[in-house]
Amino acid sequence: MSDDHETTESTESDGNSDDPLAERWRQARRITDGGQPAERGRERDQDAPHAFLLEDEDDAELDRGPFQQWVATSISNPKRAYRAMFYTATIFFLLTTLFPFYWLLMVALTPEGQQQDIILTPNGFNPGAFIEVFQTLPFHWYMFNSFVIATASTVVVLVVASLAGYAFGRLEFPGKTPLMLLVLIISFFPPAAFFIPLNDLFNTQFFALEPITGDGTLYNTPGAMVLPLSAIFMPLAIFILTTFYAQIPDGLEDAARVEGTTRLGALFRVIIPLSAPGVATAGVLTFIAVYNEFFFSFLMTDGQPENWAPILEGILGYQGQYEVMYHLMAASSIIGVIPVAILVIVAQEKIVSGLTAGALKE
Amino acid sequence: MARVRLEHITKRYEDVTAVDDVSLEVADGEFVTFVGPSGCGKSTTMETVAGLTRPSEGNVYIGDDEVTNLAPKDRGVAMVFQNIALFPHMDVFENISFGLRLRTYDDEEIRRRVEQAADVVQLEGMLDRMPDELSGGQRQRVAIARAIVRNPDVFLMDEPLANLDAKLRVHMRTELQRLHRELGTTIIYVTHDQAEAMTMSDRIAVLNEGRLQQIAPPLTCYNEPANRFVAGFIGSPSMNFADGELVADGLETDNFRVDLDPGEVPGVTVGDAVTLGVRPEDVHIASAAGDLPAVTAPIEARTDVLEPMGDEVFVYLLLAEEAGRSMAEDPATASDQLLMSVTPDTEVHEEQDLEVVLDRSKLHLFDSASGEALRHGLVERSEPESGETSKAG
Amino acid sequence: MARVRLEHITKRYEDVTAVDDVSLEVADGEFVTFVGPSGCGKSTTMETVAGLTRPSEGNVYIGDDEVTNLAPKDRGVAMVFQNIALFPHMDVFENISFGLRLRTYDDEEIRRRVEQAADVVQLEGMLDRMPDELSGGQRQRVAIARAIVRNPDVFLMDEPLANLDAKLRVHMRTELQRLHRELGTTIIYVTHDQAEAMTMSDRIAVLNEGRLQQIAPPLTCYNEPANRFVAGFIGSPSMNFADGELVADGLETDNFRVDLDPGEVPGVTVGDAVTLGVRPEDVHIASAAGDLPAVTAPIEARTDVLEPMGDEVFVYLLLAEEAGRSMAEDPATASDQLLMSVTPDTEVHEEQDLEVVLDRSKLHLFDSASGEALRHGLVERSEPESGETSKAG
Amino acid sequence: MAADTDESPLTGGTDHPAESRERTGNPVVNRMENLSEAAYAYLLLIPAFALLALIAFYPLIRTFVMSLRADETRGADPLGGFVGIENYVDILTGNARLARQFVDVSLSTSFPFVELGVPLLQQALFVTLGFAVISVIFETVIGFGQAYVLDQDFRGRRWVRVAIILPWAVPIVIQGMIFFLLFQPEVGFGTDVMQWLGVFGADPLADSRDAFVIILIADIWKSAAFMALLILAGLQSVDRSLYDVARVAGASPWQRFKMITLPLVMPALLVAMLFRTMDAMRVYGLIESTAGCTTVPSLTCLVVEAMFGGTRIFATAAAVAFATALVIGLIISVYVFFFRDTEGGLY
Amino acid sequence: LGRGRSPNTVVMTGATDFEEILHTEDGEPSVQEALWDAGLDEDVRVELQTVVSDSVQRMQEAQSTLQAGRSPPDIHMMDSGWTIPFILREQTTDLSEALPDDVVSRIEDDYLEDALETARHPETGNLHGVPLFPDFGLMLYRQDLIEDVGYDTGDWATEPPSWEEFANAVADARSEQGLQYGYTTQAAAYEGLACCTFNEVMTTWGGGYFGGAENLFTAGDRPITVDDESVLDAIRMMRAFVHGDDDEHALDGYPQISPSAIVQWSEQESLGPFADGDAVAHRNWPFAIDEAGSDDAFGEDLGVMTQPYAVSEDEAEFEGVGGTAAALGGWHLTLSPYTERADLALEVLEAFTHEDVMLTIFELQGFLPPNIDLVEEADPDEIGPIARYTDQIQLAGENAISRPVTDVWPEQSALIFQEVHAAYRGAKAPEAAMTDLADRLEGSEQEVAEQHGG
């Protein structure tokens, strides 16, 4: 995990360590600076563990075993204890979050009808499930639909919520608190509360829509999902962005405005980039939430992939009335989830570094 | 064209009045420096000019236009911010070129201008650093470059040189002056450095507690301060003050008296409280003051502390023996103290008794109550003077 | 006890060496000021003392302990940061009391100390403001108060007074000196203000490009600079330099010559390139230099620009007629220029021809190649001098 | 020195005159620029509120009107006559046409003065409140831990981040399926483990208490990542130099956390908790796909069952939806109260 | 309507299992071919709008479609368990009027009457749906194992044993073989418990929810009989099966044969252990026969029968209960009132009533023909293991027991499975559970009565 942290600091030398174990520890402990938030000025942290090392090695007594030695030094140097805690925590989190996935994989690999007593290994081995998924249903099509819908909703949400977040976070105006609460109200209601009127609305024929959707209704179009899902996930985005935008010092916005941006320009050139972690997080949360949304996804299309049915319909498609193709559901969710999670993370890092142009290098 | 005019500007925050009815006009191409104690409203005033703060009352004009409600981007101003305010997500090049990139310059032109500006502030070779990889002074230079690269009508500079070393500061000073001369830009400048204020400005505007005290050319402020506040604020070290009372033939302070004809001091009569002011460099050792045309009677004093500054030495003089006095008290306000500045080769030691005289042509009189200046220089008087040191404790 | 010792400290960033093999020792209770051009590594050096930056090489000692790897909190230092860095979520009181609240002081004690500190920095009545409601100078004062309230062994102050006006700065200066005296704290200080550096410090450490140039008492740095860099850096305006060549009986520069015996200059021989340095205040108008014991031969010059500063006037002298010369060039490096400072009552105008002499006792000689100082003051020589102005362009 | 160029910097060779004070750019933008702060704010809020009005407020009003009418299980018209708040009264008195009741307590004269119609875990209100409080507390703590780990700089951090966020990317159906299968004695070993720990009975998915715990675990597994992401974003936007100041001032890691990290992250944390609470209060899909709404009835369960249960009781469904919103609104006011006290908070 | 459908396309809903057989690769038999063969205009093409298989979710989808007045689909496939609410809400078309009379009478005559009941308007008696296929709850058992311990299962196919005999047989076989489970069924808290598994047990004990079979389809004014002793006994028997003698509410004389896990099992989870050979007997739908009766599973050793019983039909207090029973499931085709292609859709429906179409569907996917007699006529090679059990299917058809579908059935079924589940688990005593249930059903019936005056 840490074996090549040597990238920038080639100047480090620690004369007296030839012991490979000590070397490993040295590198392990370079990861970061104990329990404290790392990542300031990136140089410093890389130096820090090096520094512990020098100290540790000065104290090291050669006749102790590595473990006792470690214990002894961690008592004298609590940073080691922090480091150990850090690893413990990381491993714990990794295990707990990943185990269900591992298990899901085992379910996927277990041939149909043998889903009994799966513990750590599959009952049988049937990687074909990952192909069968696509043979049974055009799962990729559902994924594509979900992707389009999630992307569109995320864009709508980020733009609209950025404007609102700016107003709430950085401007003073009468009625601010009531309006914020009004935004929030939508999140008080179970989605079902919106369903009947929206179902009517989206099945009403609007003349203006006819050239776009054919029959003039929004049903079976991405719009029938993008609109409600944008609205439903917008309060979260507004609140996140409000919080982050509010924390950008006024001076930077002032500087941008004097330099010649409009207020809106300052929002897009300075405030949004500086809130990159918040914006990216709002985007990721919205994207994933839309991608996985249950209620409207299920009811706003007729379930046909060609009619923009999302991934949920695909997954449910493997469920028979009396029998459930668990292995296919498992395989399809792994297929559906992992690329998205990775994509989202990579995108998030790109967003953050794109928006900040390297200011928050990781 | 790029005249800046403030009309009765007032800016109130909840419990503070940051700027209080300030009116002033900066001519096109003029270089005006705002000075005043910390928190007196300098930055706030600049912000109203830039359009970042809407004044609670009053109007702002730039050129012939009322701009009170105009957006900052349309005012043609560039500003160096006191808190520097670099965009942390952009490298030096992007920071400097930010304003240009908002306009329709081609890349070529942008790069050329940025490089020139970086040259001026000596940032060559750092264009691709991020702000957090710069030292304090380097950041400030980026901020300056960001403003000058844009070539606006009006420059607003809020302590642009605060983090620079003396040498670079002199360099930047001359660069800014040259810019000013060559571009004819109007510049409003804030500094706490007297040398900067004195050398660069066409006029100095002295603010205190949000109010404009005086706006005049530097030497006028130095030599003919409008009131006691300005007199004390301009000049470093500060002017010496001695509170006194106008008597029939002179001014009597706790420790000495100065002959003068009260009739020649406008606006006051005998018996009024009048404060005498004299700058440290106008206090001379009596024995070495031979070449001055008019001095006061010698004043007996004892040196307290000597502060050698290299090119001059500050001598703290005690006028009356007193217990418990420490150097910590501001000499300018302690009426028993007198600060004198002498050249480093003057023969003077600590704890030495000597007699000093004041240069009559450089004395200032202020109304003790209002602080208004009454008269600068007593030298027209032709009759010989005879000072006497008071014995009062 | 709170001695600070740096041993061969080096700090490298990716492409910059910010601090380069600096060793120095600050005695317990000493007040040392770091000066140097922007970006020379002052802040970085302080950060290694504070423990915020681990040096790439070298060791730091505080008291008798090696602290290179010790966490900042265990070093007993307090620091005023150059970028001020107030906690935005705390009001002034909470900012100042931050360090105290980390320890087991009772509320009473905390309030008392905070109020004292606020008093020192003149922030009374602002304790419940948030940082964004303060002016630049007020913020800086909060940062100072935050450091002094803690009463640590070692103070690190990175330009603590940069945003303060002259008067407050003098006040803070004396306050800090008093603190220093009363608490016996070791103080390491960074400033760009020469006056501050000269008056407050026991010793000044001059840094350039990460290397320590000289560490010595202020007047030593001023009068006996270790090398040309220090000579040029200390003193404002800067020393005049003239590059020349050592000839049999003197030093010949482009525009004038100074008689001297090369044998009395250690380390160089005839024919070597030697630079002459003289401070502006040691240049005198020939006609008024009667009382100086030893001066050079008169040098013909023409005044260029006059810069009145109130208590003195800077006169830029041109030694050779040349086209296209502008004031913008740094007079200290342009060998055809000479800067002179005179008292304001001296009779001198722009564009006036006059003769000036240099005070021989204040001349400095530097090895042109290495920049090392060769000799300070030529006054021991008894033979009369004869200068001549060179015509060279 | 620097300025040795012949050309004067910044003027030479430029054909751009000094900037003028004319308004530049698009007139619409300029109009916006000169709006007062309040007008500008309202302008920026228009898109958001337009969308909300169409998709949220209009349907809600219609739903509310529905809740004031009678149910009609036959015929083309889904609603009967106007009955005022009768539906609400039925809901709050435990007389609604619902398999599980919203709340079913009555006051009695003997200690403890309340009488349960059915056990607490069969009353939607208490199930939901219990679920929300417990899950949000755990998710906050765990999410903070995860965010803290992710905020460290270490190699492979990106992948750890993927791992930690992964549960959040799992569709609820699948989340439900995983935990359903894990606790299906035939398939998963979850029941065995929990039984061995002495926590669960033999059929946890059929037992209200055990199923409640399972749903909690499932929710925490998935949603801690939500908290972690938001808190991480908060952590990342803290100005690092403040930590320097604190370190020099002598703050231990814990003190830095308490006095700097926590307060500065608090706004983001509160947003995360606020939305997690609202989400948790609306939990449905997870329940439906594991233990079922009968075993663990949540408020939204009631709404969905009423609306989609097959018997057309839309009016009751609408009333339950509004009652649910009311409950959530009350809980949220607690947060609003906290927001007020938070520096950099929203109000 | 756009989206590339030709004007001669009729859209019906269906799950993937039906989709697989509607259209097939060229040459292979398909439902579409069968429809054309049955006289459907060759220009008319039937297209499937695939919906999820889960019945509850399909109902939600149909509900939202019809509530919004949306079409296509023109033909909805509806679970017999929830067709009537749609009929009552006027979201179907009256086929007795719309279809030609000869077709209507053919349906009335040939189709399984119990299935038709769930497709009729309860008030007018008119047909609103054409049954597509029925489903029966059957008991699957390991004939070999039971015979090994000395029971004769020879006539169980036509004359199911009593619960007591069955239970003892299962218990013996289990202990003999050391199997993990005896009898597995579905008892999770879901519709299947109310409609089917409990309904079966209750019926075989001579009980009913609302008295006899005559009260099934009209809510409002009917007796509520869930707290009858017969119903309680049924529950007590199940408690004995699950909890054994230790349970004070267990019925004496019945051994413990069922795992407690059945209270969280529905069809899929419960089939697994049986298919894996861990159980002796198992209640499920005919599709399970395919899996368990194939040659690589139990083959001929698989026994199938209708439910055992405790109270014979004659002894039963109410009409139409008692004796063996088989819960009736299955699906109907209804015509959307919003269709724009009613004529074509009616043609399609008509074609579905042809025997060859039914047989094709049966042979291709094992969906039983609604005309049960046709089971005999299907090609045994095509229909797989089920061919061995046609007698039992016939018998199930005769003893089919419907759930009491009315407009409020979904609501009532939730009450029922919730209380029965509680009683099965032992969380409530049978009496308490059924009294509570009776109360709640009473309330529900009253609501309907108030609304509709009877």
Ligand SMILES: Nc1ncnc2c1ncn2[C@@H]1O[C@H](COP(=O)(O)OP(=O)(O)OP(=O)(O)O)[C@@H](O)[C@H]1O
């Ligand atoms: N994080 C960093 N990455 C790369 N270079 C850095 C970084 N921090 C500082 N430097 C460089 O190291 C050098 C020394 O910086 P330092 O802050 O110590 O200067 P300084 O003497 O305090 O200057 P100033 O007076 O301008 O504050 C500068 O050239 C600076 O650009």
Ligand SMILES: Nc1ncnc2c1ncn2[C@@H]1O[C@H](COP(=O)(O)OP(=O)(O)OP(=O)(O)O)[C@@H](O)[C@H]1O
């Ligand atoms: N947002 C605000 N809310 C309340 N008071 C404020 C605010 N901004 C500034 N002030 C107060 O207004 C006064 C003037 O502030 P200003 O920033 O103009 O001072 P300044 O002259 O620039 O001082 P400095 O030299 O210290 O920068 C100060 O007392 C300051 O505390």
Ligand SMILES: [Mg+2]
């Ligand atoms: Mg200011």
Ligand SMILES: [Mg+2]
């Ligand atoms: Mg610095």
